[in-house]
Amino acid sequence: MNKIEKQLKKDSNDVYLLRSEQEAMKSSILRNTQERHSPVSIFSFPNLIYRLVPATLVVLLAVGVPVTYASQNSVPGDLLYGFEINIVEEIEEIFYISDNQKVNYHIARLEERLEELKEVADKSDEKTLVALVGGEIQEHTQEIIDVAGSRTRSKEDVNQLVVTSAIINASSDIIDIALNSDPATSSIESIIVLIDDEIDKEITEYISENKNGEDISDQISEDVEDINQFAEEGHLDDVLKIYIDDQLKNANAKILEEDLENTLIILSKTKSEILKQKYLKD
Amino acid sequence: MDRYQKKFIAIYDNHSDEIFRYLYYRLRNRDQALDLTQEIFSRFWVYLSSGREIENPRAFLYRSAHNAFVNAIRDKKAVYSLDELSEQGLEVAYTEDDKEELEIQKEAVEKLKEVDESYREVLILRYVSGLKVKEIAELLEETENNISVRIYRGLKKLKKIYEQD
Numbered sequence: 462m463n464k465i466e467k468q469l470k471k472d473s474n475d476v477y478l479l480r481s482e483q484e485a486m487k488s489s490i491l492r493n494t495q496e497r498h499s500p501v502s503i504f505s506f507p508n509l510i511y512r513l514v515p516a517t518l519v520v521l522l523a524v525g526v527p528v529t530y531a532s533q534n535s536v537p538g539d540l541l542y543g544f545e546i547n548i549v550e551e552i553e554e555i556f557y558i559s560d561n562q563k564v565n566y567h568i569a570r571l572e573e574r575l576e577e578l579k580e581v582a583d584k585s586d587e588k589t590l591v592a593l594v595g596g597e598i599q600e601h602t603q604e605i606i607d608v609a610g611s612r613t614r615s616k617e618d619v620n621q622l623v624v625t626s627a628i629i630n631a632s633s634d635i636i637d638i639a640l641n642s643d644p645a646t647s648s649i650e651s652i653i654v655l656i657d658d659e660i661d662k663e664i665t666e667y668i669s670e671n672k673n674g675e676d677i678s679d680q681i682s683e684d685v686e687d688i689n690q691f692a693e694e695g696h697l698d699d700v701l702k703i704y705i706d707d708q709l710k711n712a713n714a715k716i717l718e719e720d721l722e723n724t725l726i727i728l729s730k731t732k733s734e735i736l737k738q739k740y741l742k743d
Numbered sequence: 744m745d746r747y748q749k750k751f752i753a754i755y756d757n758h759s760d761e762i763f764r765y766l767y768y769r770l771r772n773r774d775q776a777l778d779l780t781q782e783i784f785s786r787f788w789v790y791l792s793s794g795r796e797i798e799n800p801r802a803f804l805y806r807s808a809h810n811a812f813v814n815a816i817r818d819k820k821a822v823y824s825l826d827e828l829s830e831q832g833l834e835v836a837y838t839e840d841d842k843e844e845l846e847i848q849k850e851a852v853e854k855l856k857e858v859d860e861s862y863r864e865v866l867i868l869r870y871v872s873g874l875k876v877k878e879i880a881e882l883l884e885e886t887e888n889n890i891s892v893r894i895y896r897g898l899k900k901l902k903k904i905y906e907q908d
Contacts, residue, residue, distance in 0.1 A: 465902050466870055472851040473871040476767055477760045479841055482777065487755055490785045491748065559806075560813065561884055611817045617884070670861060676889065 546597060560608050564621045567608075571601040571625065575632050582635050588642050595639025599646045602629065606659045618663045623729050626656045627736030660733075664725045677721050684728035685709070691735040701738055705731060747792045754791075754800045755784055761872055762808050768852050768867045769812050773845065779815060783807045805872070805882055857904045862897030869894050 478486070554566055578594045605625050609618040629636065629652060637649040647655075671677050692705055708731040715724040762783060767776035783804060790797070797803050837845075855863050868879045876894070880887045 463898075465898055465905060468905070469855075469866065469870040469901070470873075472854060473764060473768070475844075475851045476764045476848045476871075478763045478777075478780070479837075479844065481837075481841070483756075483759055486759070486777070486781050486784070487752070490755075490781065490788055491751075493785065559884060560810075607817055608813075611813055670893070671889075676886075 561617055561621075564605050564608050567601045567604045568621065568624060568628070571598060571605075571628060574598050574601065575628065575635070578632075578635055578639055582638055591639050592643035592646075595636065595643055596646055598636055598639065599652065602652055602656065606655060609663060610659060619660060619667065619725075619729055622656055622660045622663065623733045624736060626653070626660065626733045627740055629653060629656065630733070631737045631740035660729055661726055664729065665722055668722045668725070677725070681712075681716070681721070681724055681728065684725065684732065685712075688728065688731055688735065691732065691739065697735070697738065701735070704734065747794075751788050751791050754787075754804075758801055758804055759784060762804050765805070765808055765867060765872050766812060767848070768855065768871050769864070770815065771852055771856060773849070775815065779808070779811045783811055802878070802882075805868075805874070805878075809882055854904075855901070858897060858900050862893055862900055865890055865893045866897045866901065 550570060554563065574594050574597050578591065578598070581590050581594065602625060605621065609622055629649075633649050633653070636652075640646045640649055640652075667680075668677060688705060688709070692702070697705070708727055712724050712727045712731075715721075715727060759780065763776055763780040766779050767773055770776050770779070786807065787800075787804060855866065858866065864883070865879060868874045868882065869876070874882070876887050876890050880890045883890065
């Protein structure tokens with residue numbers, strides 16, 4: 462261990478909870494939680510607990526579980542739709558601990574909202590619902606961007622943003638209608654620009670943090686492999702095949718110029734375009 | 744005292760200092776670090792007292808602390824005061840000696856402020872919290888190689904800063 466490491470360790474030994482803070486915090490946690498959990502302090506008749514607890518269980522079993530189950534299958538306009546998007550899904554999110562899981566969950570919710578939007582978009586009497594789903598789509602997109610922007614740079618950030626970009630671009634027409642139904646939401650163009658900017662930013666920062674590493678060349682190889690795999694799976698039309706071919710040539714030229722940042726940007730945009738076409742077909 | 748409470752107190756006594764230290768170093772705001780430490784252990788107590796098993800409490804607490812830090816930054820929830828903490832049930836009377844200690848703590852934490860966030864994060868986890876590279880990689884969901892590179896670069900930056908001082 463060198464001098465700097467030792468100094469850092471030594472300095473950190475000076476940072477701790479004062480004993481008075483530690484004790485006060487412990488008491489506060491145990492006291493507050495007991496107050497929340499124990500009905501004894503509120504109701505002076507202990508027998509009441511035995512009556513209240515089974516009653517609560519009965520209510521939960523009779524109402525809570527079926528409501529939750531039914532709401533998971535609800536669509537905009539159903540009585541339980543608000544319950545699903547505001548309560549059930551929010552609670553589910555708590556169980557996704559890592560940022561990666563949270564982003565994937567928001568992507569899944571984004572896809573679900575789009576499916577729902579397709580069901581209600583054409584109905585002229587469903588404007589409020591269309592606006593509601595539009596607002597939700599904007600919110601999930603913003604969450605994905607925020608999490609990707611706030612955590613440590615990783616290639617997973619870029620991949621998740623590329624998927625989000627493809628989903629949004631593939632459904633841009635219908636999202637445009639939804640966003641226009643609510644004056645409080647942004648335009649589809651600004652959402653697309655926001656995602657694209659975040660992808661570029663993530664790549665720039667990823668490159669600046671990995672200047673000497675082999676990670677970037679690994680990432681480029683992985684991207685090219687992804688593109689080939691997507692292309693094989695996607696039954697692409699000729700226009701897209703030509704586009705991919707051109708983009709790979711452009712990426713190759715950038716590699717020769719040692720411009721790794723733009724290489725990754727080109728490859729990400731290509732992946733996004735292929736995924737978009739896949740979403741359009743599905 | 745039931746067995747859950749005993750278990751909680753043992754874990755709290757063992758790890759509350761290091762979780763607070765980690766948060767203070769990352770946030771550079773003592774009151775906010777106190778608040779989040781209390782929040783993390785409150786949740787931990789609720790989780791534990793509901794009878795759920797936690798295989799590695801230390802890893803669980805670091806993950807909670809890391810998530811709480813990310814959320815705090817995202818929400819820009821930065822205005823904290825002792826009055827606010829007092830409202831939440833944490834009342835501490837500080838002596839004159841305490842105030843001196845708090846100054847020393849502040850100086851230690853501020854020494855890292857010039858280092859970029861991405862390096863600061865791993866330096867804190869490695870040298871302040873004493874986590875192994877493998878544990879940091881798992882916490883941040885990155886490869887061990889990436890973490891090692893960041894630690895190495897962070898130390899180089901820190902060395903320059905120390906030399907300038």
